[in-house]
Amino acid sequence: MNPTESPRLTVIGTGYLGATHAICMAVLGFDVLGVDVDQRKVDRLASGEVPFFEPGLPELLSKALESGRLRFTTSFEEAGEFGDVHFLCVGTPQQPGSDAADLTYVDAAVRALAPTLTRRALVVGKSTVPVGTARHLTDLIHELAPAGEEVELAWNPEFLREGFAVDDTMRPDRLVFGVESDWAEERLRAAFKPILEGQGTPVVRTDLATAELVKVAANSFLATKISYINAMAEVCEAVGADIKHLADSLALDDRIGGKFLKPGLGFGGGCLPKDIRAFAHRAEELGVGQAVSFLREVDDINRRRRARTVDLVREMLGGISGKRIAAWGAAFKPNSDDIRDAPALDVARTMHGLGGRVRVFDPAALDNARRAFPELRYGDSAFDVAQDADVVVLLTEWSVFKEIEPDALAQVVKHKRIVDGRHALDAEKWRSAGWEYRALGRS
Template identity: 60%
Template sequence: MRLTVIGTGYVGAVHASCMAELGHDVLGVDVDAERIAELAAGRPPFYEPGLGALLKRGVESGRLRFGTSPAEAARFAGTHFLCVGTPPLAGSGAADLRYVEAAADALAPHLSDDALIVGKSTVPVGTAAQLAARLPGTEIAWNPEFLREGCAVQDTMRPERIVVGTGSPWAEARLREMYAPLLDAGAPFIATDPATAEMVKLASNSFLATKVSFINAMAEICDATGADVLTLTEAMGADTRIGHRFLAPGLGFGGSCLPKDIRALAARAEALGLGGSVAFLREVDAINTRQRRRIVELARRLVGGSFAERNVAVLGAAFKPNSDDVRDSPALAVAEHVRQLGAEVRIHDPEAVDKARAVCPSLQFTLDVAKTCEQADVVLHLTEWPQYRELDPAALAAVVRTPALVDARHTLDPGAWRAAGWTVHAPGRPRLGAPAGGA
C-alpha cells in the first residue's frame, strides 16, 4: 500500500521507517527542509536504537522517500498519517493543536474523494470531530502511538496493541490491511470510535505517571521512617494486580510524553467542567517535580550545606537511557538548579551531550566519566544508562575529592560502591550511607 506520514519528528520518522520495512511505499513530509534532507540521506535526526539501519534500508530500497510538499503527498497516496507535535500551551498545559490543524489544512485542497486522514498525534478527546468539521467530506480516524523512546522500533514492529478509532467500516478495513503483517504476527487490534481512541494514549500515560509518583511519595515516607522503598516495591509488585512495571522510585519522569500528557488530560477535563475527576493528576505532577528538589537538597547536605566552591559530577543528561532526548529532563533540571546554587557542574552522557549543551550552555559536558568526576565533592547518578552499572567505583574514588554518591535511579550496586569507600545515598533508602566498615 501507499501512505504518507505528515511530520517527521520522533513519531513520524519511526512510523515512516517501520511502515516501509513492512513493505509499504511511504512518503514522509515535513516543513523542515533540513530535517527532510537528513532523512532522505538515511540519517535519523535523533538517537533511537535500530532506527538508523531501518531508515537506511527503506531509503535504499526506494520504498521510503521524503519531501516538503502537501500537494505531492496528496498525489502520492490516499492515506495520510498526521504525526505532528502537540506541545503544551503556556499557562494551561492544554495541548496546542495548531500544528495538527495546519497539517490538515495544507492537505485539504489536494485531497482525493477517498482520502483517509489518520491521526497519530497525541490529542485531547474531540480533536477528530473538530477536524471532521474543518474538512467536511474527508474521513478522519485516530490511531494513537504507544512508543517508548529507546524501544520505539520494537514497539512499532511488535506492538502490544493497535488501537484504531474510525467512523466507517471502509476506513477500518483500510487500516487493517495497512497493519496486516503485524496482525498476522499476533498483534491485538482494538477497533473503536475516534473519541475513545483519542482517550487511550492520554489515559494510559496518566495512569503510568500516577504509578511513578505514587511510589515516589512512598519513598518520601520511607526516608522519614527508616523503611526501604526497594523492598517495598518488590513486595507490592509481587501482587499481579499491581505489577512491577513503572513502580520505580527515584528522580521521577520527564521527556515529551508523561508530563505533557497528564497536564493535557487535566486541562481537557477542566474545560469539560470535570476538573474534580482528575484533580489528583495535578498532585501527581507536583510529586514528580518535587523529586528533583529532593535530590538537590540531598546533594546540598552532602557537600556541607552550600554548593559554593563545590564540584558536582552528574551522570546522565537525557531524560531516560537509550535516547538523546533532553526535553523536560529531570537530570538536566537538577544539574541546572545545582549550578544556579553556586556549584561547578560537569555532566557526562553517552548520547545526549550535544542536545544538552544546546539547552543548557552554562553547564560543562564531557564524554569521559573520569573527567566528569575529577575532584568532585559529590557524584549524582541521574539517568540510568546501562554503562554506568559497569563503572569501577574504586577507580572513580581515586579521582574524586569526596567519594559521595547519590543514586537517584536505584540501578547501581550500593554494596560494590560502599566496598570501594563511597558513601551511598538513594531516595527512600535511609539505611544506606557510610562505606562498608565505616562509622
C-alpha cells in the same frame, strides 16, 4: 481501490513519531512518502541521517531508502496525489503559559493536506490530542477537501517508548482503531497488514473519542504509578524505612506488578508531563476536572523529587556552593537524546545555580544539552566529569554508568560520595567499597 489492496502511505510530520513510523512502514513493505515543512529535516532524512538518537533506526532508514519504498518531500500536493492513507504525526506540545496542548501544528497539517485530497482517502491521526479534536478535524477536512465526505478521519494512537520505538512500531502489543465506518477499519487493517498477519496483534475497534483518550489515559496511569512509589519514598525518608525493599515487596503482588514501580528522580520527557497536564486541563474544560484532579498531585510529587535530589546532595556535602559535582546523565531516560523536561538537567541546573561547579556527561544527549543550556559545563566521559569531584550524582540510568566499578571510580574522585538519583546502583556494593551512598527513600 480495493480495500484489501496495499495502500500507499504518507506520514505528515517527520519528528520522532513520524520518522519512526515512516521508516518502519517502508521496511515492512509499503510505499511511503514522508512530509514535513522543514526542508532541512527532509534533506537529512533523505540523505540517510536520523536527526535524533534511537537505537536501530539509522540502519532501518538506510534499508528503506535503498529499497526505493521511502521518499521525503515538503510538498503537500505531492502527498495528496500519492497517498491512500495519510498518517498525521505532528507534535502537540504544551502551550506556553498554559497546561493545554498546543494544536497549532495538527491544525496546520490538516489545513495544508485537506485541499489536496481529490479522491477517497483515509486520514489517520496518531498525535496525542485532547478528546474532541478528531471531531473538529473531521469537520475541517470535509470543509476543505475537494472530495468532501469521501475523505474519512480515523484515530490510531501511538504507544512508542523512546529507546524501544522500532520494536514498539513493528511489534506493538496492541493497535487501537478509532473509526466511523467498516471501510475505515478495512483501510487501517490493510495499512497494518504485515503486523496483523505476522504476529496476531490484538486490535481494539472503537469510536474516535475513545481512541483519543487511550493514550492520555495510559500515560496518566503510568505517571500515577511512578509518583505513587515516589510518594512512598517520602514517607520512608520520614520514618527511616527503605523504599527499595518496599517497592520490591509491592512488585511481587501480581495485582500491582513491578513495572513503573521504581523509585527515584521521577519522570520527564516529551510525553508524560505534558500529557497529564493537558488531560487535566481538558477534563476541566469539559466539566469533569474533579474526576482527574489527582493528576495535579501526581505532577507535584514528580516535581518534588528533583528538589529533594538537590537536597540530598546539599546534605551530603554540607552545602553546594564551590563544590565539584559530577552529573551523570542529561537525557530524560537512557537510550535517548531527548532532554525535554529532563529531570537530570533540571537538577544539574539547580546545583549550578546554587554555586556548584557542575560538569555533565551523557552518552547521547550532550549536543542537545549544550545547545539548550550553554551555561553548564560538560565532559567527555563519566570518568572525565568525575575528576576531583566532591560527589558523583547519577541522574539518568544509562548502562555505562551502572557498569562502572566503585574501585575504578575511586581513583579519580576527590571524595568517595555518590547520590543515586535512579536507584540504579547496588548500594551494598558501593558502600562495601568505602563509598558514602545516598538515594531517595533510603536511609
